[in-house]
Amino acid sequence: MAKEIYNFSAGPSTLPKSVLVEAAEEMCSYKGSGMSVMEISHRSKLFETILEEAKEDFTKLYQIPAEYEILFLQGGGSTQFAMIPLNLMKNKKADYIVTGQWAKKAFQEGQVFLDARKALSSEDKSFSYIPDLSAFSVRPDSDYVYICENNTIYGTAYSSLPDTQGVPLVSDISSSLLSKPLDVTKYGLLFGGAQKNLGPAGVTIVIIRKDLIPEETLIPVPTMLKYKTHADSNSLYNTPPVYSIYIAGKVLKWLLSLGGLSVMEKINQEKAALLYDYLDQSKLFYGTAEKDSRSVMNVTFLPKDPALTDVFLDEAKEAGLVNLKGHRSVGGIRASLYNAMPIEGVKTLVQFMEQFEARYNK
Amino acid sequence: MAKEIYNFSAGPSTLPKSVLVEAAEEMCSYKGSGMSVMEISHRSKLFETILEEAKEDFTKLYQIPAEYEILFLQGGGSTQFAMIPLNLMKNKKADYIVTGQWAKKAFQEGQVFLDARKALSSEDKSFSYIPDLSAFSVRPDSDYVYICENNTIYGTAYSSLPDTQGVPLVSDISSSLLSKPLDVTKYGLLFGGAQKNLGPAGVTIVIIRKDLIPEETLIPVPTMLKYKTHADSNSLYNTPPVYSIYIAGKVLKWLLSLGGLSVMEKINQEKAALLYDYLDQSKLFYGTAEKDSRSVMNVTFLPKDPALTDVFLDEAKEAGLVNLKGHRSVGGIRASLYNAMPIEGVKTLVQFMEQFEARYNK
Numbered sequence: 001m002a003k004e005i006y007n008f009s010a011g012p013s014t015l016p017k018s019v020l021v022e023a024a025e026e027m028c029s030y031k032g033s034g035m036s037v038m039e040i041s042h043r044s045k046l047f048e049t050i051l052e053e054a055k056e057d058f059t060k061l062y063q064i065p066a067e068y069e070i071l072f073l074q075g076g077g078s079t080q081f082a083m084i085p086l087n088l089m090k091n092k093k094a095d096y097i098v099t100g101q102w103a104k105k106a107f108q109e110g111q112v113f114l115d116a117r118k119a120l121s122s123e124d125k126s127f128s129y130i131p132d133l134s135a136f137s138v139r140p141d142s143d144y145v146y147i148c149e150n151n152t153i154y155g156t157a158y159s160s161l162p163d164t165q166g167v168p169l170v171s172d173i174s175s176s177l178l179s180k181p182l183d184v185t186k187y188g189l190l191f192g193g194a195q196k197n198l199g200p201a202g203v204t205i206v207i208i209r210k211d212l213i214p215e216e217t218l219i220p221v222p223t224m225l226k227y228k229t230h231a232d233s234n235s236l237y238n239t240p241p242v243y244s245i246y247i248a249g250k251v252l253k254w255l256l257s258l259g260g261l262s263v264m265e266k267i268n269q270e271k272a273a274l275l276y277d278y279l280d281q282s283k284l285f286y287g288t289a290e291k292d293s294r295s296v297m298n299v300t301f302l303p304k305d306p307a308l309t310d311v312f313l314d315e316a317k318e319a320g321l322v323n324l325k326g327h328r329s330v331g332g333i334r335a336s337l338y339n340a341m342p343i344e345g346v347k348t349l350v351q352f353m354e355q356f357e358a359r360y361n362k
Numbered sequence: 363m364a365k366e367i368y369n370f371s372a373g374p375s376t377l378p379k380s381v382l383v384e385a386a387e388e389m390c391s392y393k394g395s396g397m398s399v400m401e402i403s404h405r406s407k408l409f410e411t412i413l414e415e416a417k418e419d420f421t422k423l424y425q426i427p428a429e430y431e432i433l434f435l436q437g438g439g440s441t442q443f444a445m446i447p448l449n450l451m452k453n454k455k456a457d458y459i460v461t462g463q464w465a466k467k468a469f470q471e472g473q474v475f476l477d478a479r480k481a482l483s484s485e486d487k488s489f490s491y492i493p494d495l496s497a498f499s500v501r502p503d504s505d506y507v508y509i510c511e512n513n514t515i516y517g518t519a520y521s522s523l524p525d526t527q528g529v530p531l532v533s534d535i536s537s538s539l540l541s542k543p544l545d546v547t548k549y550g551l552l553f554g555g556a557q558k559n560l561g562p563a564g565v566t567i568v569i570i571r572k573d574l575i576p577e578e579t580l581i582p583v584p585t586m587l588k589y590k591t592h593a594d595s596n597s598l599y600n601t602p603p604v605y606s607i608y609i610a611g612k613v614l615k616w617l618l619s620l621g622g623l624s625v626m627e628k629i630n631q632e633k634a635a636l637l638y639d640y641l642d643q644s645k646l647f648y649g650t651a652e653k654d655s656r657s658v659m660n661v662t663f664l665p666k667d668p669a670l671t672d673v674f675l676d677e678a679k680e681a682g683l684v685n686l687k688g689h690r691s692v693g694g695i696r697a698s699l700y701n702a703m704p705i706e707g708v709k710t711l712v713q714f715m716e717q718f719e720a721r722y723n724k
Contacts, residue, residue: 202603
């Protein structure tokens with residue numbers, strides 16, 4: 001029998017068990033075809049249906065208006081860091097709010113192609129907070145304002161959006177994707193890698209307002225890095241990651257069957273509250289993100305005695321609570337509580353931490 | 363029970379049954395971890411081993427010398443069409459031999475960034491042959507010579523390589539990848555999408571001579587499109603398509619267990635000969651590629667009466683011989699005989715064609 005574990009990995013990360021069980025059952029013959037989804041053409045009826053349903057389910061879950069395009073791309077968020085300036089630039093100016101390593105990488109990539117301004121940053125305190133957005137003023141001729149809405153490494157998240165005065169807002173939602181409802185109309189472009197809340201690594205979702213897709217780019221851009229290429233071909237310009245989209249489609253249906261994103265949000269808040277409430281009264285552990293900037297998806301914390309970090313990680317692993325190690329750039333402990341993490345997983349973790357505290361806080 | 367079928371799809375295409383069975387068994391718990399490979403971090407020991415073994419097995423199969431780098435990338439061949447000029451250009455000149463739609467797309471993408479010359483082409487006869495390579499003369503200051511070694515749509519393949527006079531040879535081997543041994547040292551760069559002979563769509567293999575990876579590119583290039591980014595980080599700059607690499611790794615082990623690429627080549631030649639021998643004596647069907655340019659992987663043919671094409675495709679499908687339709691740009695019939703197509707599949711197809719001929723060639 002498979003070992004019973006809870007997987008707190010920050011990504012690739014835990015998926016709904018029912019999705020994996022179905023995928024295993026269908027591996028050798030999808031819908032009685034005698035073929036695996038890995039073996040079917042991306043231009044077959046079978047795959048066409050998978051792709052269309054995934055788009056429809058996305059549209060339902062986020063209530064995406066008709067003036068937005070949903071694209072299934074490859075290359076991860078890091079490829080978006082370049083596609084965004086390359087496609088959106090008109091005045092060759094953009095404003096970035098830098099709240100972590102990924103926003104910083106996006107900012108640096110922006111600098112390669114245009115006048116990227118670091119409008120706000122929280123690097124002064126190791127990205128442990130979201131800057132006061134009232135201090136943000138946009139350059140009115142900026143092509144876009146860039147934010148990373150949930151910072152996986154530091155356990156922070158935006159609780160409101162900057163006022164961009166009509167300049168398109170671009171948001172990296174990789175690690176909060178589908179974790180709660182959002183108002184798509186507030187954004188010009190939203191993107192996220194699948195490997196946290198949606199499915200296997202290898203597919204990236206882009207939701208873009210159609211009028212932001214340029215007919216012609218300002219400078220020569222590789223065909224595969226033009227949004228227009230993918231918008232014009234329904235994400236089928238070349239062979240897409242067929243199997244990853246198939247699994248993502250199953251996760252979307254799982255979310256709908258739960259009741260959609262409002263229900264998911266409630267569950268996610270409950271899970272995060274369990275852990276934060278414990279941390280706030282603990283004598284041994286403390287959260288590293290500032291309270292008003294806390295992420296519901298990634299909870300970062302430390303024991304007061306740093307030497308206990310490795311002891312904790314080892315003992316947790318023994319107890320079946322795995323992948324709790326913080327990002328290699330910051331260390332510490334991180335529990336990622338993505339959609340597919342059941343509340344029992346968080347309860348088991350808190351219980352384990354209580355016992356650990358009783359043993360080590362002397 | 364699953365329907366018994368033979369899948370002649372040109373890609374994504376048939377995979378070894380044993381690989382799919384293993385993948386299904388391991389779906390919910392890989393190596394007793396309690397996690398699917400889709401759920402494990404790309405920086406975990408488990409995945410590190412998968413990636414390292416895949417590289418080692420590739421090296422064994424192709425006998426790749428130490429001066430070459432093996433990269434696991436995203437974005438398919440179409441992304442390589444841009445990465446090749448963007449990374450390899452020094453003199454901003456390159457020579458292309460255009461033998462089909464994919465070589466043509468690569469040529470057109472090359473034109474965006476440098477002086478791309480169409481050195482030879484077989485477009486005059488609908489790409490039904492490989493041009494006489496003795497007519498090829500390289501521009502000595504070209505940065506590379508580009509070829510597409512197997513032309514999936516037209517069923518043609520190179521039987522020898524052009525003399526590039528020391529200019530690096532770049533070859534798209536997407537549809538002949540791992541189908542036979544090759545001398546890597548004859549190439550500067552080899553690439554192929556996985557979705558024909560290697561695994562699920564979403565991972566692209568690049569084998570590149572290390573001295574061709576520039577420290578700095580001539581013009582600004584997106585970080586994700588620099589070979590250096592991926593070479594420096596062992597293909598782990600950002601989250602790679604973990605699950606696709608895992609399946610590819612299994613296919614590599616399957617190839618090794620068969621006895622490697624010389625054995626595979628012999629089997630592939632046997633399969634293709636079965637079908638071509640039948641075609642050459644048929645009164646109803648004829649092959650569309652010129653004889654000395656025939657591909658071992660993709661066999662394209664037509665019935666003498668074009669109206670029989672759809673009848674054939676329908677009846678073949680009924681008989682469990684699926685995905686025999688030619689590429690949408692050319693029509694007709696195409697049987698892709700990739701590594702994982704068993705010889706029984708080809709025998710069954712030939713038998714079916716004989717019976718079809720007996721019925722319809724009156």
